[in-house]
Amino acid sequence: MRSIPALIVLPAAFAAGAAAGAQEYLSQAEARKAIFPDADAFVDVTVALTDAQRQAIQKLGGSRQRWKSQVVWRAEQEGKPVGWFVVDEVVGKHEFITYAVGIAPGGVVQGIEILVYRETYGYQVREADWRKRFVGKTVKDPLQLDGDIPNITGATLSCRNVTAGVKRLLALYEIVFAHAQ
Amino acid sequence: MLCLFAVAATVVVGDARADENLLGYVKGAEPLPKKAFELYEKITARVGKGTGDYQAYDAITEFEYGFTDRFSGRIAFGAMAIESQGLVIDGYLPKDVDYGPRMAGMEAALKYNFLTPAKDPVGLALDTEFVWGWLDPHSGQDKTTVSIEQKLLLQKYWLDGQLIFIANAGYEMTHAQRYPIDDLPPGFDWPTGAEMEIGLQTGLGLSYRFARGWFVGLETLYESEYETEVDLERWTWFGGPSIHYGSKKWWLTATWLTQFAGGGEFYPGQPDTSLHLIEKTENEYRLKVGFNF
Numbered sequence: 351m352r353s354i355p356a357l358i359v360l361p362a363a364f365a366a367g368a369a370a371g372a373q374e375y376l377s378q379a380e381a382r383k384a385i386f387p388d389a390d391a392f393v394d395v396t397v398a399l400t401d402a403q404r405q406a407i408q409k410l411g412g413s414r415q416r417w418k419s420q421v422v423w424r425a426e427q428e429g430k431p432v433g434w435f436v437v438d439e440v441v442g443k444h445e446f447i448t449y450a451v452g453i454a455p456g457g458v459v460q461g462i463e464i465l466v467y468r469e470t471y472g473y474q475v476r477e478a479d480w481r482k483r484f485v486g487k488t489v490k491d492p493l494q495l496d497g498d499i500p501n502i503t504g505a506t507l508s509c510r511n512v513t514a515g516v517k518r519l520l521a522l523y524e525i526v527f528a529h530a531q
Numbered sequence: 532m533l534c535l536f537a538v539a540a541t542v543v544v545g546d547a548r549a550d551e552n553l554l555g556y557v558k559g560a561e562p563l564p565k566k567a568f569e570l571y572e573k574i575t576a577r578v579g580k581g582t583g584d585y586q587a588y589d590a591i592t593e594f595e596y597g598f599t600d601r602f603s604g605r606i607a608f609g610a611m612a613i614e615s616q617g618l619v620i621d622g623y624l625p626k627d628v629d630y631g632p633r634m635a636g637m638e639a640a641l642k643y644n645f646l647t648p649a650k651d652p653v654g655l656a657l658d659t660e661f662v663w664g665w666l667d668p669h670s671g672q673d674k675t676t677v678s679i680e681q682k683l684l685l686q687k688y689w690l691d692g693q694l695i696f697i698a699n700a701g702y703e704m705t706h707a708q709r710y711p712i713d714d715l716p717p718g719f720d721w722p723t724g725a726e727m728e729i730g731l732q733t734g735l736g737l738s739y740r741f742a743r744g745w746f747v748g749l750e751t752l753y754e755s756e757y758e759t760e761v762d763l764e765r766w767t768w769f770g771g772p773s774i775h776y777g778s779k780k781w782w783l784t785a786t787w788l789t790q791f792a793g794g795g796e797f798y799p800g801q802p803d804t805s806l807h808l809i810e811k812t813e814n815e816y817r818l819k820v821g822f823n824f
Contacts, residue, residue: 414691441691443551444744444777468779470551470823471564495650503600504564506649507692514691 374466375476378450382423382435385452385461389425389432396421403525410489411521413514420522425452433460434527436519440511442469447508451484451519457528459487462516472505475512489520554773555786555817557697557736557750560654560686562644563597568824570594577668579813581802583617587668587812590632601644609664611635613671620798622720622760623809625712628671636664636676642684648695654686658701669810672712678705682732692740697750699734722760730756738775748773752788756795756810765795765807769815786817 376384382392397420399407404415421437434453439446448466451459462484464476474480483499495501499513552571553559563569571593578586588611595605610632618624640660648654660680667674682701689696705728715721736750751770758764771788793807801808 416691441693441740443692444740444779446743470777470779471567501650503562504567506647507688510649511691 373468376463376465378421378423378435378437378465381450381463381465382425384463385435385450386425386433389427391426391429392423392435393426394422395424395434397526399522399526406525407518407521410524411514411518413518415518415522420519422527431455434523436522437465438515438519440508440515442467442508442511444469447475447512449512449515451516453520453523453527457488457520457523459484459516459520461485462512464512467508469505469508472502472508474502475505475508484516487516487520489517489524491517493517493520551775551777551782551821552784552819553695553738553746553775553777554697554736554748554750555784555819556752556769556788557699557734558658558682558684559695559697560644560646560648560656560684562601562647562656563595563603563642565597565600567597568594569596569821570824571819571821573817573819576816577812577814578816580615580618580808581806581813582798582800583615585615585618585812587611587613587615587671588632589635589668591638593638603642605638605640605642607638607640608634609636609638611666611668611671615671618798619716619719620809622722623798624670625672625715625719625721630671633666635666635668636662638662648686648688649692652687654684656684658682658684667709673710675708676705678703680704694740695738695746697734697736697738699732701732703730703732704728705730726759728756728758728764730754736773738773744776744778746773746775746777748775750786750788761796763795765793765810767793767807767811769811780822782821784817784819786815788815788817789813 399418407415423435424431425433425435435450437450439448445468449462449464452461454460462481467476487493492498493513493516495510495513502509573591575589590610591607593605593607595603597603612632614629615624616627638660642656642658644656646653646655662678664676680701680703682699685698687696707726709723711723712721732754734752736748738746738748740746749772753768755766756764767790769788769790773784773786775784790806790811790813795807796809797804798809
């Protein structure tokens with residue numbers, strides 16, 4: 351059939367040179383300072399979780415603890431702990447979303463930062479208005495999308511998984527760090 | 532046909548964002564955000580009727596816009612190319628035909644999301660489509676059709692969204708009008724009176740993200756059609772795999788569906804009567820590329 355090349359001209363015409371690429375918005379070091387501006391030291395206390403701890407985190411946090419190891423930095427000011435900076439990844443629509451949660455003593459969210467976000471929609475998750483909704487939350491709060499945390503249309507899956515992730519990290523704090531202080 | 536897919540695959544590097552179709556035929560129930568605008572290009576190859584040489588290609592260019600976070604609309608323009616040689620079927624395929632892309636029809640559609648899959652237990656949407664066509668997709672002859680199609684779309688996420696289940700169920704009603712053709716064989720049946728068709732369709736699909744941006748899927752479609760002249764004209768089961776890649780800028784889905792069962796009308800001398808090969812083919816191949824603006 352002579353006509354096949356003509357059928358593919360239209361999609362071929364859309365070929366363009368812009369390359370898709372991952373975008374890192376904040377490094378871990380920048381995010382640590384953003385959440386704990388008064389800290390003068392950060393100590394790497396990355397934790398290897400036992401199976402029992404992962405099950406306990408899932409039970410308290412309400413979602414699966416996917417990772418066996420969790421990157422955690424203890425923020426200190428004049429040698430005293432002022433919080434924990436936890437780095438996590440959750441499933442987005444295409445790629446993992448890398449974010450970090452700052453947890454103050456007592457298990458209260460001090461702040462969250464989105465480090466890497468590669469999804470089609472939902473860049474609003476990086477904006478302060480959405481992130482500040484998590485400040486002050488504890489593991490006892492609902493942390494429910496369209497409840498105490500607003501949804502962002504087009505990024506519902508990302509919002510849902512970040513919200514569930516924050517609650518899971520609060521559970522991780524309770525299981526691993528709260529009683530070790 | 533391989534050339535077609537290879538060239539279409541080179542399209543994919545574009546500066547755009549995507550709201551995707553993870554599968555080739557079964558549609559998901561994710562809403563399009565308000566004020567988002569999408570462009571799709573879909574190419575489908577329909578190949579093989581068991582006798583002779585049959586291949587038809589449909590190319591659809593579609594634009595979709597989100598009016599609200601739950602309500603979107605789209606318009607589409609379709610073209611068709613066809614080559615059919617060595618197969619004449621009374622009432623369906625009157626003669627050999629071979630022509631390049633011709634405009635074949637237009638579509639307008641609306642979609643409303645009642646539930647969204649990431650926030651509610653399941654996603655549920657109603658999709659309503661109006662189609663005006665002027666070429667018969669089976670014979671390539673002139674034929675005016677006006678159709679309405681409605682489908683319920685259901686979607687469920689598992690494993691934090693890595694595993695996606697999709698189901699569709701719907702109907703299609705069509706008013707069709709064929710036109711006289713010169714030099715048909717004596718006694719050849721080619722009705723030119725108005726015809727009504729009612730079709731039912733169900734589809735099921737699973738898609739799994741196995742690597743960053745990459746999804747593999749399986750889907751199956753059941754369709755049946757009733758027509759004024761012959762009552763149950765056809766029923767078919769198709770199934771097959773899909774591969775999907777999605778990034779921030781664009782996405783692509785490639786699907787192969789094969790007919791593994793069918794019935795209703797069949798043509799004299801049809802080598803495999805366990806399939807319906809009058810209005811359907813043995814295989815379909817589809818490539819979709821999507822961009823958002």
